[in-house]
Amino acid sequence: MSTQVQNTNAGHVHKDSIGAKTGMWLFLFTELLLFGGLFIIYAVMRGEYTHGFHAAAEELNVWLGVTNTVVLLTSSLTMVLGVSALQRGRAGLAQLYVISTLFLAGTFLLIKFFEWGAKFSHGVFPGMEHLHNLEHGEGVFFNLYFMMTGLHGIHVIIGMIVMVVVNNRLQSGTITRANQGILEYTALYWHLVDLVWIFLLPLFYLTN
Amino acid sequence: MESTNALQSESWDDEPGGHATHHHDEEELHPVADEKQFKVFVALIILTAITVGASVMYPGRIGQGVAFVVTPLKATLILMYFMHLRYERAVFVVMFLVAIAILATVMGLTFLDYLFR
Amino acid sequence: MSESAAATWGKTGSYLDDQGRGNGLMAWLTTTDHKRIGLLYGIAMGIFFLVGMTLGLLIRLELLMPGQQFYDAKTYNVFFTLHGVIMIFLFIVPGIPAIFGNIILPLQLGAEDVAFPKLNLLSWYVYMLGAVIALTSLFAGSSPPDTGWTFYAPYSISSGGSVSLAVLGAFVLGFSSILTGMNFIVTIHRLRAKNMGFFNMPLFTWGLYATSWIQVIATPVVGITLLLLLMERLLGIGLFNPAMGGDPILYQHLFWIYSHPVVYVMILPAMGVISDILPPFCGRTIFGYKAIAISSLAIAIVGYLVWGHHMFTVGMSDTARWIFSLLTFLVAIPTGVKIFNWTATLYKASIEVRVPLLYALGFIFLFSIGGLTGLVNGALSTDIHVHDTAFIVGHFHYTMFGGAGIGMFAALHFWFPKMFGRMYNEKRATWAWGLIMVGFNTLYFPMLIMGIMGMPRRYHDYLPEFQIPHAVSTVGSWILATGIILMVVNIIQGIRHGKKAPNNPWGATTLEWATTSPPPLLNFAKEPIAPKDGPYDFTGRKPGESHEEVLT
Numbered sequence: 001m002s003t004q005v006q007n008t009n010a011g012h013v014h015k016d017s018i019g020a021k022t023g024m025w026l027f028l029f030t031e032l033l034l035f036g037g038l039f040i041i042y043a044v045m046r047g048e049y050t051h052g053f054h055a056a057a058e059e060l061n062v063w064l065g066v067t068n069t070v071v072l073l074t075s076s077l078t079m080v081l082g083v084s085a086l087q088r089g090r091a092g093l094a095q096l097y098v099i100s101t102l103f104l105a106g107t108f109l110l111i112k113f114f115e116w117g118a119k120f121s122h123g124v125f126p127g128m129e130h131l132h133n134l135e136h137g138e139g140v141f142f143n144l145y146f147m148m149t150g151l152h153g154i155h156v157i158i159g160m161i162v163m164v165v166v167n168n169r170l171q172s173g174t175i176t177r178a179n180q181g182i183l184e185y186t187a188l189y190w191h192l193v194d195l196v197w198i199f200l201l202p203l204f205y206l207t208n
Numbered sequence: 209m210e211s212t213n214a215l216q217s218e219s220w221d222d223e224p225g226g227h228a229t230h231h232h233d234e235e236e237l238h239p240v241a242d243e244k245q246f247k248v249f250v251a252l253i254i255l256t257a258i259t260v261g262a263s264v265m266y267p268g269r270i271g272q273g274v275a276f277v278v279t280p281l282k283a284t285l286i287l288m289y290f291m292h293l294r295y296e297r298a299v300f301v302v303m304f305l306v307a308i309a310i311l312a313t314v315m316g317l318t319f320l321d322y323l324f325r
Numbered sequence: 326m327s328e329s330a331a332a333t334w335g336k337t338g339s340y341l342d343d344q345g346r347g348n349g350l351m352a353w354l355t356t357t358d359h360k361r362i363g364l365l366y367g368i369a370m371g372i373f374f375l376v377g378m379t380l381g382l383l384i385r386l387e388l389l390m391p392g393q394q395f396y397d398a399k400t401y402n403v404f405f406t407l408h409g410v411i412m413i414f415l416f417i418v419p420g421i422p423a424i425f426g427n428i429i430l431p432l433q434l435g436a437e438d439v440a441f442p443k444l445n446l447l448s449w450y451v452y453m454l455g456a457v458i459a460l461t462s463l464f465a466g467s468s469p470p471d472t473g474w475t476f477y478a479p480y481s482i483s484s485g486g487s488v489s490l491a492v493l494g495a496f497v498l499g500f501s502s503i504l505t506g507m508n509f510i511v512t513i514h515r516l517r518a519k520n521m522g523f524f525n526m527p528l529f530t531w532g533l534y535a536t537s538w539i540q541v542i543a544t545p546v547v548g549i550t551l552l553l554l555l556m557e558r559l560l561g562i563g564l565f566n567p568a569m570g571g572d573p574i575l576y577q578h579l580f581w582i583y584s585h586p587v588v589y590v591m592i593l594p595a596m597g598v599i600s601d602i603l604p605p606f607c608g609r610t611i612f613g614y615k616a617i618a619i620s621s622l623a624i625a626i627v628g629y630l631v632w633g634h635h636m637f638t639v640g641m642s643d644t645a646r647w648i649f650s651l652l653t654f655l656v657a658i659p660t661g662v663k664i665f666n667w668t669a670t671l672y673k674a675s676i677e678v679r680v681p682l683l684y685a686l687g688f689i690f691l692f693s694i695g696g697l698t699g700l701v702n703g704a705l706s707t708d709i710h711v712h713d714t715a716f717i718v719g720h721f722h723y724t725m726f727g728g729a730g731i732g733m734f735a736a737l738h739f740w741f742p743k744m745f746g747r748m749y750n751e752k753r754a755t756w757a758w759g760l761i762m763v764g765f766n767t768l769y770f771p772m773l774i775m776g777i778m779g780m781p782r783r784y785h786d787y788l789p790e791f792q793i794p795h796a797v798s799t800v801g802s803w804i805l806a807t808g809i810i811l812m813v814v815n816i817i818q819g820i821r822h823g824k825k826a827p828n829n830p831w832g833a834t835t836l837e838w839a840t841t842s843p844p845p846l847l848n849f850a851k852e853p854i855a856p857k858d859g860p861y862d863f864t865g866r867k868p869g870e871s872h873e874e875v876l877t
Contacts, residue, residue, distance in 0.1 A: 201279075
């Protein structure tokens with residue numbers, strides 16, 4: 001999204017960083033509501049299928065979930081430190097932090113890949129026979145699991161792509177302290193990704 | 209018809225160069241100190257440990273209850289510090305609260321159906 | 326990234342003219358000028374409206390007499406599905422904000438453009454993509470969708486028609502809506518002219534503000550719901566499918582959590598249009614400005630709390646039902662505030678009857694009927710009787726078409742001179758209005774009667790006792806269509822050959838009238854300053870004073 005906002009004073013074209021940040025937060029609200037719909041479904045289904053949910057949750061590896069949580073929390077830290085670094089004019093340091101975040105995000109996806117892979121090999125995957133044959137409560141649990149962690153994972157991937165672009169621009173000097181907004185907004189997005197995961201953890205991994 | 213429009217009124221040229229009411233578009237950047245963010249991070253890890261510990265050691269109501277309370281707390285820390293809401297203008301906080309309030313309300317109203325069938 | 330232009334104010338000419346990039350198709354397709362983008366939306370939406378209208382006429386044609394006349398029940402289902410999808414997602418939801426919000430909002434605020442002009446162009450492209458996808462469902466696959474625009478599970482999951490395409494189209498259109506909402510919120514917060522505090526903004530702007538919040542917050546909920554529907558069809562994720570343990574009522578909850586607030590997306594801008602039209606044609610300020618402004622926000626908020634009234638008969642708990650009913654009655658209150666205040670504005674005013682005012686009055690009349698029938702639907706006991714009958718169809722056409730649709734026609738006739746620098750033929754426009762009003766009521770009022778008599782909605786055939794009201798209704802559709810076509814032809818004629826219009830033909834007081842008709846590319850020749858005494862200050866205006874050009 002272009003952060004170039006026109007300002008009426010004296011007819012000059014200023015950047016309006018407050019306007020741009022407002023726009024970014026509005027976008028974050030849409031993400032909140034997007035995932036919010038899924039949380040509503042989860043809450044209703046959990047009430048409906050308490051037993052099935054507990055049974056199915058046993059099949060997930062708590063420690064992988066916790067590891068991923070720590071990974072994402074750390075990535076949020078590196079991201080916010082990167083923003084601070086750039087705001088202090090230290091673009092090189094900011095780059096290091098962004099790369100660290102990328103690395104952590106990749107780790108997250110890798111762990112998820114193994115988790116999903118394990119489920120897939122047991123036939124527990126949307127559209128597969130075994131999932132279809134589970135009792136309803138467990139089936140719903142796993143469908144929700146794949147839907148929510150899947151949507152979350154897509155957001156992780158998108159975040160990583162944006163970070164690669166940001167990293168390149170830090171490298172080339174296109175992003176500097178003067179126009180640090182892009183990094184700041186990327187970080188806000190990333191924190192939201194982390195936020196969603198914070199809630200996914202107890203919902204799927206700690207339900208027993 | 210002085211009130212009709214700006215073109216008619218003569219007052220629009222009063223301020224010298226039209227710069228007088230220059231509102232602050234370029235924000236001053238106030239990055240939060242790194243130590244503070246580290247402390248928030250440590251708090252987040254500890255809270256995560258508490259949640260996981262509680263659900264492992266006290267599965268059932270207690271574990272769930274802890275998660276129910278602690279998770280929003282973790283979210284608040286991330287919002288306030290990592291996402292800077294603690295230091296932003298009030299308008300951002302108000303907007304955020306409105307969005308969350310609406311989400312919570314529609315969730316609650318949905319439960320009016322399911323809980324009372 | 327910031328260009329420091331020498332004062333960007335001061336350019337003259339018309340935004341419709343060649344801006345140094347040629348005036349061919351490419352110049353229009355790559356524009357970031359909010360006025361051109363609004364026109365791009367207008368042309369596209371006009372065409373889609375005619376498609377939707379044709380489907381409506383086809384529906385009414387089949388219903389002229391009992392028994393099958395021209396096509397079978399399955400085709401009938403397809404027609405009402407696509408009619409709904411097109412009219413709702415492609416026309417009335419983007420509606421006034423996409424066309425008149427884009428063109429007029431920055432002008433009313435005294436700004437050069439919206440906050441994110443490039444994002445604005447993107448919203449139009451996203452809109453076109455979604456529209457094309459949705460329209461493709463008419464032709465692709467074994468059959469177009471036949472689920473109704475509401476896509477209720479589980480039929481929407483199992484139906485063989487191109488449901489997925491239509492749902493995907495609606496999903497993409499949602500993004501356009503969100504982007505527009507985001508753009509307007511930031512524009513209103515950040516780009517108001519000097520002296521224009523929030524309570525100095527025109528009421529059209531207030532309407533757009535409240536609307537934009539609904540667009541941003543509510544749309545993602547239908548986004549995820551439609552996405553899940555796609556996943557159900559494509560991947561077999563069984564969250565709404567009872568055969569897999571899913572819950573179809575949950576689908577309805579999520580669907581209506583968006584689709585009820587979206588009717589306020591439709592109506593709030595239209596109400597804002599009415600609030601802007603009345604003052605100049607009454608020669609006085611609006612009655613109760615602050616109350617109207619706040620009522621827009623109130624409607625937006627309370628609008629989130631009432632969706633269950635679409636689901637009174639599907640099996641919700643009694644508790645949910647009576648609470649939703651109570652909340653539904655509450656939302657009528659801020660709406661009533663507006664109607665009373667408009668009436669008070671008209672009372673003993675020095676009224677000049679011109680076409681925009683005719684449409685505004687038409688709005689008040691038709692929307693009031695729609696709103697009153699809404700009370701019947703909101704009351705639990707009576708809703709049991711009228712739910713899924715023609716009464717509901719009448720109700721929502723009175724509100725959505727008689728309200729938002731007529732509001733759009735009002736906006737068109739009000740801002741036409743500003744947009745094109747020309748005037749349309751007022752006599753023809755008045756005739757068109759008359760035909761529309763007669764046709765509209767002839768078409769929809771019988772539905773209210775039929776519904777109470779027991780005529781179900783979405784039925785291809787009916788019992789002989791409903792023959793007369795159906796026939797009357799179908800004839801009404803022909804009168805209405807004639808009126809609309811006359812209106813459209815008149816508008817096009819006006820664009821091409823209309824008399825040159827002055828800057829402020831209506832003697833209005835909001836900032837868009839303080840610039841040339843049509844405005845230059847960057848809207849104002851000099852930095853505009855909002856009038857200090859509110860947006861509708863007519864003090865000093867003598868009753869009956871000529872509304873010819875007030876300024877040079």
